[in-house]
Amino acid sequence: MNKTISWIIAVGLSVAFVVIEYLYRNEQESVEKPVSKDELTHQIMPLIAQNKKIAAIRMVRNTLGCSLLEAKEFVDNLVHQGLQ
Structure with a gap:
């Protein structure tokens, strides 16, 4: 025992x-x-161009340690800027 x-x-x-x-x-x-937001933007732009928005959001969250909503807004802003 x-x-x-x-x-x-x-x-x-x-x-x-x-x-x-x-x-x-x-x-x-x-x-x-440590990655700046500019470097991160450069890294996730190919994902956005390939329509891999979820992967881009995941990368933002993992890199910046932010919330899901903050990461989504970050990526959405980049998508919106790309459409203009």
Whole structure:
């Protein structure tokens, strides 16, 4: 019985370690890549041209760390500017 509990605790701690390391690495990647809005605009314009608006919104959210609504408005503004 004690071996089973020890095994469960060990597995739980191992899983927790893996999850924490994954989250830490993702946080480091986003912190290490500062991108200006101009650079981001340059990066997402091909997506907008290919009518991949959702992918563009996802890129804005991941890069700027903004809300879904803010990212959508950012992309919509670029689409609107492109139509003029």
